[in-house]
Amino acid sequence: MNPPAASCILLTPLGAFEEELLAAAGDEVRRVFGRETRTVGLLADIGFARDPVRGQVGSTPLLERLAAACPPEALKVVALTEEDLFIPVFTYVFGEAQLGGRACIVSTHRLGVAPGFPLPQAALRSRLLKEVVHELGHTFGLRHCPDPTCPMHYCRSARDVDRKGGELCRYCRILLNDALARAGP
Numbered sequence: 001m002n003p004p005a006a007s008c009i010l011l012t013p014l015g016a017f018e019e020e021l022l023a024a025a026g027d028e029v030r031r032v033f034g035r036e037t038r039t040v041g042l043l044a045d046i047g048f049a050r051d052p053v054r055g056q057v058g059s060t061p062l063l064e065r066l067a068a069a070c071p072p073e074a075l076k077v078v079a080l081t082e083e084d085l086f087i088p089v090f091t092y093v094f095g096e097a098q099l100g101g102r103a104c105i106v107s108t109h110r111l112g113v114a115p116g117f118p119l120p121q122a123a124l125r126s127r128l129l130k131e132v133v134h135e136l137g138h139t140f141g142l143r144h145c146p147d148p149t150c151p152m153h154y155c156r157s158a159r160d161v162d163r164k165g166g167e168l169c170r171y172c173r174i175l176l177n178d179a180l181a182r183a184g185p
């Protein structure tokens with residue numbers, strides 16, 4: 001007998017992560033991607049990815065480990081963390097995804113930065129949800145979008161993230177629907 005087709009999307013916190021934000025991310029993934037979600041712990045220790053010199057966590061080795069740990073019934077896995085993520089060519093990243101692959105990760109570390117005033121929780125949540133859609137969109141093969149209001153638009157700063165909306169543009173929505181259809185029921 002064949003194993004069941006991969007259909008659900010996993011959410012996995014890496015280290016401590018606010019319950020309220022985790023639940024909101026699950027709601028948003030179900031709303032935008034139309035798949036069931038499950039929350040599971042996949043990596044107990046992420047020390048292997050920590051760079052002792054930079055004091056940050058490398059997102060690429062985390063993605064490799066997450067994709068390997070992802071159970072067969074999961075179509076994709078979204079990791080959420082408060083750690084400060086980097087890839088070697090950038091000072092930091094909000095997240096990273098395997099383009100057309102299984103794993104992505106988003107961090108609140110830099111999204112929570114608001115010089116001069118404490119960032120309201122609703123603003124952090126809004127930024128996080130857009131970046132979750134962005135990175136998960138990459139795993140379905142979506143690339144960066146020129147429309148500055150589309151969640152697939154590439155943002156350098158958290159302020160730029162605020163300018164994006166939460167709805168995929170028409171073009172990205174068509175590409176995503178095609179990818180979801182190809183992924184099966």
Ligand SMILES: [Zn+2]
Pocket residue numbers: 134138144154
């Ligand atoms: Zn991107």
Ligand SMILES: [Zn+2]
Pocket residue numbers: 145146147150151152153168169170171172173
């Ligand atoms: Zn778009």
